[in-house]
Amino acid sequence: MFTGYNTKKRVNERYKIIGFISSGTYGRVYKAESRNANPPNSKLFAIKKFKPDKEGELQYSGISQSAIREMALCTELAHPNVVHTVEIILEEKCIFIVFEYAEHDLLQIIHHHNTGGQGGRQAIPARTIKSILWQLLQGLVYLHRNWVMHRDLKPANIMVTSAGKVKIGDLGLARLFYKPLQSLFSGDKVVVTIWYRAPELLLGSRHYTPAVDLWAVGCIFAELLSLRPIFKGEEAKMDGKKTVPFQRNQMQKIVEIMGMPSKERWPLLTSMPEFPQLSSLAAGNARFHRPQGLENWYQGCLKNNQYPPGSGPDTPGPEGFDLLQQLLEYDPQKRLTADKALLHPYFTSHGNPSENCFEDSKIKYPVRRVSQEDNDIRTGSLPGTKRSGLPDDSLIGRPAKRLKEG
Amino acid sequence: MASSYWDSTQKKFWTFSKPQLALERKRLEDSERNVVNMYPLPDRRHLSIYFYHQLSKMARPLGIRQQALATAQVYVRRFYVRVEIRRTNPALVLATALYLACKMEECPQHIRMVLAEARHCWDTSFNDISKIGECEFTLISEMNSQLIIHHPYRSLAELQSQFQLTQEENSLAWSIINDHYLTDLPLLHAPHVIAITAMFLAVVLKPTQGGLQVHAAGVASALQALGNARGGAGQGTQNRVQKLVDWLAESTVDIEAVVECTQELISLYEIWDSYAEKTCKDQIAKFVKARGLEK
Incomplete structure (x- = not known):
């Protein structure tokens, strides 16, 4: 019965x-x-x-x-x-x-390098980062080819096995994006942990694309290099209101490094729902007029973490900067796709990335x-x-x- | 997931050969032989038409779109390959399939709304959302959480631009796809084969004002044209049909499969004439009442 x-x-x-x-x-x-x-x-x-x-x-x-x-x-x-x-x-x-x-995830790996086992803060080896990024992008190509947007990529969601295999986890926010019956916006109002949230989402875009995942990859790349979130904004809460608030502080953090987005470089910028908010960001913020610039941020970061100068297998080098810049591109249409990112010289010069991100690394990571x-x-x-x-x-x-x- | 139909769970676990499907069903009926004999049911296609009408009745006031309806129909068909229908309350299964399909197709409906419409469609019925919630567990479990359905609509959209179908041809092909959910075809063939069949029939049969009128001559010419394609030599008389036949002959499309789909659809249209809603309703009500499945 x-x-x-x-x-x-x-x-x-x-x-x-x-x-x-x-x-x-x-x-x-x-x-x-x-x-x-x-x-x-x-x-x-x-x-x-x-x-x-x-x-x-x-x-x-x-x-x-x-x-x-x-x-x-x-x-x-x-x-x-x-x-x-x-x-x-x-x-x-x-x-x-x-x-x-x-056994591991990127958050835990980053944390381990921040506190350092014995010797204090210690940069993640350049080869490890390259392998992590390579594997992460392979997984993302697969998801995007299958019309799946992850929408919540962040270090805590990227798993790493003890054999050094990188695995994208937590598909809790993932969605199919082929011709959705409802606009992707209407389903769930807030997507992606704020530090990794793409500018088009912060500006209220209703028709966002898999490019949001590539922005997150850019943020994760930067965090692996510097061991700190690159855009560490404070989230504006919903406060019981029905409308989603403009994430002013997060946008500010991005602009402080990247400079203001312009409609010359991002033609659809002015049609973003929260575009008018952008001009008010400037008020009382000196950094806004003299942004640090991604290149300065990058060079400072390499220096701080003692990656050797120039180009080579032990430093992310100039190729790394170029890749980062193309991932952290304001215009989602110009932003690198996962397919194209894999073809970037960062991965091809100085030998192929390893399929085991711990290869040649002597660092012992704590277990979960x-x-x-x-x-x-x-x-x-x-x-x-x-x-x-x-x-x-x-x-x-x-x-x-x-x-x-x- | 158009690009990945070939790796999909639909292809791997939910596409059968005809003998396989027959065997699955025989096994199921054999396990419930007594009940099956005690409560005979109408032709499966008649039941499917009835189910479709009931689903549409629930869907219309809620503004549910065709694709979600189609997904619900596939869920129901899959479910009844695994569970003998006479052990279930079809009203509950249909409502649950629709509720689940709406979530999967990104047009979610509140469980209370679905319950209200279900109660509206069947005079006396279950009256608690927990029934739908529980049936959802059963449905997902029987389908092994394989909930993503590849529909022929997307293939049709691609074919439409390739063959520059007229508005009428396209909408006829679309409704032929709608009709195929009343048959076993979703469990037998790949979505692109269905789409090609639908397009082919639409072009050959030509839309008339009264909708799809299947006439012997049209069917004969459709099958003949397909026969030509099978032989690899295009001998068709009409240009558009010719173009299609040539394309079919050159493509890697399984023409036998297209012939099989055509015949399946033709026989659906034939048997449709003898459909009687009351018979379906009564025969379902009989086992539901007698076995206390209503609750």
Whole structure:
């Protein structure tokens, strides 16, 4: 008889939870090992548990659209540089997506270099950065060819396995962009963690494109080089208003380095909904009239982090600057595509990028922190922590606080 | 995901050969032999027409677009390859498929709205959103979360510019694609094969004012033209048809598949005449009531 939903597979029968990794608006992520593998801990997994729409929901109330999107995309996509989905388990009102486990992510790697194991702050080797970027762009080419925009690329979402394979993760905001029935804008109002948000989004564009992902790649490249977010703005909150506020501070941070966008270089600039706001940015901001310039920023950064001068395999060099400049291009139509970025001399001069980003590197990165306090995936509590405000550097930022939440 | 149909889960897991599909269904019926014998159902295509009418009735007030409707139809068809229909309440399955399809096709509807329309369409029915929510789990689980559907509409748009179809031909081809969801074709052939068939039929049969009137002569000439293409020699009489036939013969398109799709569609139009809504409604109501699936 058809008397409701019958769970076919149970998460606890198939996996042994090792511990809790992180949480977000979507729910929680756990580290797990297979109960069937031989030997048992030979394979590791990250299991994402979606929290029900309302907390403590005892009834089925319909799955959120973003969870549906993520489930469908994870099932459909397969590429060495996109996190592999092992299976999806629907069990008693809960959804679990089981991913292959990755020991590191870019946020954690950047953090490690910032604090430095022993010797203090230490730049990421140029070859490592090149390999990371190369693999990241391969994954992005695949997504874009399949009409998928990621829309939330940031260091915390780029996984790196212990074998140095880079994997794009968290398709929670990803969408198909082929002829959407509704304008992409109307669906979800706010997209992409603010530091990595492309200028056309900040200016209220309704018809944005996969180019938003390339801006984010540019920001990530800059952050790998300097170990700090290049445009670290403060987010203007929604404040319960229906309209999305103009992200003045974030736009300011961009302009301080990049200079003002002009309609000569970005012809559609004046048709951006928030364009009028742009002129008011200047008021009382001296940096605005004398922007640092991306080139100065870049040279300063290479010097600070002691990359050798000139060109060669141990420095991102002038090719790196040219690539960065083309990724951080104001006009989304002129911005490099993922395909074209892979053809850039940065990747071809001084030898091919490695498929293992840790090749020739002696640096030992710490393993992912796992908390033991909540390792019951079925009943695990659901803290109301939201991902609002600044992008979460939760994992390594405030571990002590995290532990308490469990 | 036009560029990736060949790597899609649709191609890998949800495209069957005819004997395969028949076998799947036989297995399903055998597992419920008693109930299947006790509650006979109309021809599958008649049921599909009925389902389509019910889905449209729900969709219209909500302003749901054709593509979401098409996705819902494919979900229903896939689901009933995995679950014997007499174990389900089709009203609930249809409402849930529509609710899920709208989310997938980026035109989400609130679950309460879908519930309200479902209740409006079936006199007595489930009255709780949790029923739809629960059925959604079943639907996704039976489809293994493979929810992305490649439709022939996009291929048609490409063909339209390539062959400079007239407005009438294009809209006829579009409605032939709409019709193919009433058959098993979405489970049997690639979307571009369907689109080519639809375009071909539209050009050969020519739109008339009364819509698509399938007449014997038109069908015969369509099949004959395809036969010519199969032979590789274009002997058609009309120019546009000729151009198409030549293109088909030179292309890598599987002409056997186009012939099969054509025949499937023709027989749909034939059987359509004997469709009776009441029969479908009654026979479904019979097993739903008797088995207490209504709730």
